[in-house]
Amino acid sequence: MSFIETFSEKGQMIAGKLQENRYVSTISEGLMVTLPIMIIGAFSTLLSSMQIEAYQNLILPIKHILALPAIFTTNALALYSVVSIAYKLAKTFNKDGLVPAFLGLFSFLVLTPVSQFKSGELTVSALTFDWLGARGLFAAMIVGILSTRLYVFFVDKNWTVKMPDGVPPTISRTFVSLVPAVLVSAIFTVVSAIFSMTSFGSFHSFIYTILQVPLQGLGGSIWSLVAALLLMQFLWVFGIHGAIVVMAVIRPIMTALDLENLAAYQAGEAMPNLVTGSFWGIYANFAPMLGLVIVLLFFTKSQQFKMLGKLGAPGALFGIHEPLIFGLPIVMNPLLAIPYIISPVVCLLIGYILTVIGILPIPIGMQVPFGAPIVLSGVLQGSWVLGLAQVLLIPVSALIYYPFVKILDKRNLEAEMTQKVADKQS
Template sequence: MKKILDTICDKVQGPLSRLAVKISSIKFIQAMAETFQVLIPLLILGSFSCLFYYLPVAPWQNFLASVPILVTAASKIHMLSLFIFGLFVLILLPNRYAEKLGMKDTLSVTPVTVLTYLVLTPVDMWMDIPVTWIGQQGIFSVMIISLLVVRIMKWMKDKNFGIRMPSSVPQFVSNGFNAIIPAAIIVPLAALLGAFMEMTTFGSVHNIIFTLIQGPVSSVGISWLGQIVSNVLCSIFFFFGIQPGAITSIFEPMLTAAGLENLAAWTAGLPIPHLFVGGYTNLVSTGSLLYAVVAILIFAKSERYKKVAKFSLIPSFFGISEPMIFGVPIMLNTYLLIPFLLTPILNGILSALVVSMGLIGPYTGVTVSFIMPFFFNQIVTSTTPIAAAVWQVIQLVIDVLLWAPFIIIMDREEQNRIQNLKLHDENQ
């Protein structure tokens, strides 16, 4: 069996590495990944601000009632960070993408892209800009329009569509003038398109993108099956020593948008729309490999594996898997390939059943860092924190039992190897 797996791995490793390089080299995906990484502090701050003033615990709510200024401050942070999250993406993404494309002037693309997006957005003229399309519903629209505007501006600048200023003019002033003609073409055309769309039943370009792209794609990506697929792919990439950022960056916008919808529904007292996002991802994810650490500590006898497991225990508890991936190693270790792939499948199916049956409640959409410790990532994200945390512990036990026979086989091989070395030394 091991020889068969070794042969398969030898054939798969090269093509998979090339695929990862291709995906990771897509400049827009790079820009998108960097944008969401930069915005993680806002997601966490907004989520915990929401949790601060909305936590449904009677003594805490009584305390907040006596200090209303705390509620005002926390709710303001929550609203202005998460309800207009798409706007922050709109500000950052064009700049990051322009830099990836090698544009010298990366600053001017941001105001042009923001204005283009806004003129495509239905507004109450002279009064306000509705938050619908600068919130979670507009994230895909933000990405598509950022991609198009930056690409068009780059093409125009490459073709010298701009006002060239003398070399004596400061660079930032020259960049501004150089963007005038692209802006004068892109923005009015977008405004005409936006005005036309308001006269149709769709209402806006954003609504078309949401209806035809974001809705269908997200419904698959944030389903229990989508979670299994994404995590199995991450396991495959990690097995070959490839960081799975190429996979996570594709799914991250969908999960972020769905999590924000959950959070909005939760704070409004409405039914939570998405069952398999937020803290649910911590149940499916191969994540920290804590189960592998525990399995080795319980079932392995060789000093080599036990030392690695002891060293990896604390990092794994905080969601860091690299010590196990490269220390055991799990990378290219065909003894552990099967459980490494089976774990997210088993976790995904069982957790989906548990959530669907209502044994644990849906997730609020509160965002936590990937280093939020095991058990606690359920406490702060679930509408039924104790039940969710208990289920995570039960799931850990199941995963340890899944890994146990494979760890034992691998450990026996290691012991036999050591024994053979000793016999060889004695014979010498």
């Protein structure tokens, strides 16, 4: 077996194991389940916070209404995430997901600090949104996993109340969950008390300081993003689903960065993160493959390439690349692998440089649904300029692909002419 075949086989195995890992896939799937909530919040933020003076004057009487969905979606995403992650994990253990989902929510809330302040003669306790949004997202992931895993452990150990025969199934299932639920809630109550006595003050503050901030700092650098993109493209060349491998690791980090930007945009503040998942999506997801389509359609002579260009164009407009990756193919094609790996990185770096020098705005962190087409996906990030930038990067990618495609086009054309001669002679 050759090195390439061995690498491809091993890579497929690693990708499969990542996809099959219940904890990695649970976090990824749990966050994906919250996408409708994130989209609702993102549109609410966009509609209420668009920085156009005439528009702001127009919506002034109803601005607080337009902003209301964002308060209870984007600003409370950690709550939705802990529920969905706990539910998804319980299902992988063939357990009813509803009780673990509620337990995950309780465990998260009992760890969340409650603020107290004086209002006249009254002392008011308030659960603020400080840890319910982006800042509490990593804590939500950890709590969702741990609370559910503990619940499953106690149930599997049969630490349950068994009801006699004849008791209705609904009541019986409730009592089966009772002891594990009490034990899990007791554990997280004790954990909350322990962290309240530390210098961090709470579990959320500990996770944010020790884990989330360093990971976001690492994931939010342009070179980390370039490395992740290079790895993803490299894996695709060997027929390995690069997105599964890479996104399983970076999706939580990028989601938190996007949410911080969205919250800042809603508050009318400067967005803190330049490099986010939205940034990746704008510059690396559309122009590279559309550049290839342009070369195939207008600068090749072989019928095979022209047909593949027509077949691949509709998908490329919506960020779907598989028809070209496997149709040309790019997989196991050393010549096309070079521009395939390079072009998205070039687009990403151009976008980064133009953003740093102030020509392009920072994406607002809108959670754009998969399949949103080029231009629209840019406009939804807060500015028509981003949609225009996506279009202007297409010829850049076409120039990168052009010399490599032309070499293959010449070979294809010669093969097609030879075949035509052979067909006539026969």
